[in-house]
Amino acid sequence: MAPRNFKLTIEYDGTDFHGWQVQPQARTVQGEIIKVAKELSRGEVRVVGAGRTDAGVHAVGQVASVTLETGLKDEVLLRAFNAKLPEDIHVRELKEVPLGFNARFDARSRTYHYLILRRKTALWRDRFYQVPFELDVHAMRKALWELVGEKDFSAFASSEEVSRNRRCYIMRADLIDTPPLLTFAITADHFLHKMVRTIAGTLVEIGRGRELDMAEVVASGDRTLAGPTLPPHALYLVRVDY
Amino acid sequence: MAPRNFKLTIEYDGTDFHGWQVQPQARTVQGEIIKVAKELSRGEVRVVGAGRTDAGVHAVGQVASVTLETGLKDEVLLRAFNAKLPEDIHVRELKEVPLGFNARFDARSRTYHYLILRRKTALWRDRFYQVPFELDVHAMRKALWELVGEKDFSAFASSEEVSRNRRCYIMRADLIDTPPLLTFAITADHFLHKMVRTIAGTLVEIGRGRELDMAEVVASGDRTLAGPTLPPHALYLVRVDY
Numbered sequence: 001m002a003p004r005n006f007k008l009t010i011e012y013d014g015t016d017f018h019g020w021q022v023q024p025q026a027r028t029v030q031g032e033i034i035k036v037a038k039e040l041s042r043g044e045v046r047v048v049g050a051g052r053t054d055a056g057v058h059a060v061g062q063v064a065s066v067t068l069e070t071g072l073k074d075e076v077l078l079r080a081f082n083a084k085l086p087e088d089i090h091v092r093e094l095k096e097v098p099l100g101f102n103a104r105f106d107a108r109s110r111t112y113h114y115l116i117l118r119r120k121t122a123l124w125r126d127r128f129y130q131v132p133f134e135l136d137v138h139a140m141r142k143a144l145w146e147l148v149g150e151k152d153f154s155a156f157a158s159s160e161e162v163s164r165n166r167r168c169y170i171m172r173a174d175l176i177d178t179p180p181l182l183t184f185a186i187t188a189d190h191f192l193h194k195m196v197r198t199i200a201g202t203l204v205e206i207g208r209g210r211e212l213d214m215a216e217v218v219a220s221g222d223r224t225l226a227g228p229t230l231p232p233h234a235l236y237l238v239r240v241d242y
Numbered sequence: 243m244a245p246r247n248f249k250l251t252i253e254y255d256g257t258d259f260h261g262w263q264v265q266p267q268a269r270t271v272q273g274e275i276i277k278v279a280k281e282l283s284r285g286e287v288r289v290v291g292a293g294r295t296d297a298g299v300h301a302v303g304q305v306a307s308v309t310l311e312t313g314l315k316d317e318v319l320l321r322a323f324n325a326k327l328p329e330d331i332h333v334r335e336l337k338e339v340p341l342g343f344n345a346r347f348d349a350r351s352r353t354y355h356y357l358i359l360r361r362k363t364a365l366w367r368d369r370f371y372q373v374p375f376e377l378d379v380h381a382m383r384k385a386l387w388e389l390v391g392e393k394d395f396s397a398f399a400s401s402e403e404v405s406r407n408r409r410c411y412i413m414r415a416d417l418i419d420t421p422p423l424l425t426f427a428i429t430a431d432h433f434l435h436k437m438v439r440t441i442a443g444t445l446v447e448i449g450r451g452r453e454l455d456m457a458e459v460v461a462s463g464d465r466t467l468a469g470p471t472l473p474p475h476a477l478y479l480v481r482v483d484y
Binding site: 011012013058059060087088090121122123125 | 253254255300301302324329330331332334362363364365367
């Protein structure tokens, strides 16, 4: 039987995963999907994700290319995946794509949202970052303009970032202001390790009134000039475009 | 020192509580608040809640009257409560009220929301009730009209309901339709045990196309004619009016 390739759009609750990428001895999203793909395939399987989300990071629209050997139709395969996957992973869409399609290398952009709640909350503390003080949204927006374009973002990369090329092309960076919620939305061709959370941390510092020139931070390439890396539980991979 | 009385507006994540009401050997919201009130008082304390939410039910606007002996100002007492309470309880407001104020007996109405998500979800499964099929919102709205007014709601009460008087005055019952979210909002002078969740279960049955005459179900007083009691994790006590 010949292998077939499928594009899956996936939602998951990152809380109980050690991130996307498969690891021995750890529960990961990719690991769970590989397990189910093996049950559904008569031969080898291959699972490639568009974004390697960290431990605790959620996804509404992660995309994976899944290669397996099956005779099932798209709708039946979708139901089979959802019946076998744990309840913290849900495949929203599945369709067959050419064998050459690779969810990671063919992706043109990834969009993340970082959700900030401008009040203390008991109920939503696992899903939002709580900021119990005023934020200067205008100053934060001005700082965001300095990010758009193709630049070296070393200043926001963690020391664990392995790629030598630190240039990313940020296509869009915006704040959606719906009190008490403030959504930081960012789209780029790719991101460095912990980059979105460190930009979010820098933005919150600026929103609190810290004098920080975003253009200078970027130009410096110096991680110590940027703000703190915010926690993962408020970060969502929302879409991947091809 | 003379006792003083305070009105607290409280948010909590019901997931890890055995409901509001204090019980020996079980973690309850009232129990946690009593514990902190005792730390903050030089004498006896008394904590009365407006709504005795079940295990797993959340609150955005529970109200409690808390009587204690303290010399602290409102703002200082509010900060002290929040500093000492666990992170799944948050006091949103606190103000001193006359000693005679009783959060339970003085309440004129309670408003609950039941949150229905009309799709499968991995990410929000702990906070919404998932309905992965079409719902006839028009038919559900028509059924809701039959509930408004003062009636005997025995048909929706659990067998554990202890009060002899099963009459409640429903002031408002509505559906707020913001796809994929559907919010069932209901306000009454008081509710019987599991009443909101059983009305929600009956509504979903009607939305799925079951031929069920809400007026007849109410008139029958027969619990077996109503729909199932939906799970607690999608129910929120949103406000209490005085």
